[in-house]
Amino acid sequence: MDRMNKENQPPLNENEARDDSVPEENGPVADSSDENAEAVSEQDRIIEKQAAEIADMKDKLLRAMAEFENMRRRSEREKLDAHNYAVTKFARDMLAVSDNLRRAIESIPAEARETEEVKHVLPGIEMTEAELLNILEKYKIRKIDAEGQKFDPNLHQAMYEIENPAVEPGTILHVTQSGFVIADRLLRPAMVGVAKGGKKASESRVDEKV
Numbered sequence: 001m002d003r004m005n006k007e008n009q010p011p012l013n014e015n016e017a018r019d020d021s022v023p024e025e026n027g028p029v030a031d032s033s034d035e036n037a038e039a040v041s042e043q044d045r046i047i048e049k050q051a052a053e054i055a056d057m058k059d060k061l062l063r064a065m066a067e068f069e070n071m072r073r074r075s076e077r078e079k080l081d082a083h084n085y086a087v088t089k090f091a092r093d094m095l096a097v098s099d100n101l102r103r104a105i106e107s108i109p110a111e112a113r114e115t116e117e118v119k120h121v122l123p124g125i126e127m128t129e130a131e132l133l134n135i136l137e138k139y140k141i142r143k144i145d146a147e148g149q150k151f152d153p154n155l156h157q158a159m160y161e162i163e164n165p166a167v168e169p170g171t172i173l174h175v176t177q178s179g180f181v182i183a184d185r186l187l188r189p190a191m192v193g194v195a196k197g198g199k200k201a202s203e204s205r206v207d208e209k210v
Contacts, residue, residue: 084140084183091141091182094132099177101129136180144179146172146190155179157189161196171195 104125112118133143144155151158151170162173172192179190 085185087139087141088182088187091136091139091180091187094136095180095188098129098132098136101125101132102178105129140183141187142181144181144190146175146179146192148172151192151194155181155186155189156192158194159191160193162193164195167195169195 105122108118108122113122136142146156149172150168151172156172156179159176164171164173167173171194172190173195174193175190176193177191180187
C-alpha cells in the first residue's frame, strides 16, 4: 500500500530537491568565521601584552645591572682611595720631620763640612733623610722635582720672583720648601722662587747686535 502511494505521488522539481540537500549559506558557517576571528584577535592581544611585559622586565633588568656596575665601580674606587689616602694626615706630619732634616743639612756651611766632627755626623743625617724619603715612597708619597721646571700652579706655589734674563720666564730657580704628592693627589705644594720677565740669553744677544 505504501509502495502504491509513493508511486502515485508527483515527482519533486529541481528547486525542491536542491533545498533538501544544500544547507543554508548564512547559517552556522558565518558564525564559525566570526568566532575564529575573535579567537585570533584575542591571541594577538595576549601576545602584545606579553611582549610589553617582556620589554618592561628587560628594561628593569638592564637598569638593575647598570646600577650594580656603578656600585661596584664606586666601591672599588672608594677602596682604592682608602688604600692610597688613608695615611694622608700621618704623611703631612712626617713631612715636618723631612723638612727638619733638610734644614739641618743645608744649615751647615761649606767650610764646616770639611771638619772631622761634621764629616762624622753629616753622612748619618743624609742617610736618615734618604731612608725617610724611601719609606714615604712605599706609601706612594713622592717628592716633587721642582727646580729647573716650568712653574705649574697645580704643583707649585710661587713665593717670590728672581730677575734672570738667561732663562725663560716662569722657570723655577729656587725651592724654599719641597712639595709632595700622594698617589695622584697634591699633598703639599712646593714653595718656589720663579724667574721674572726679561728675555732669554739668545734674544739678548740678538738685541745687542741690532
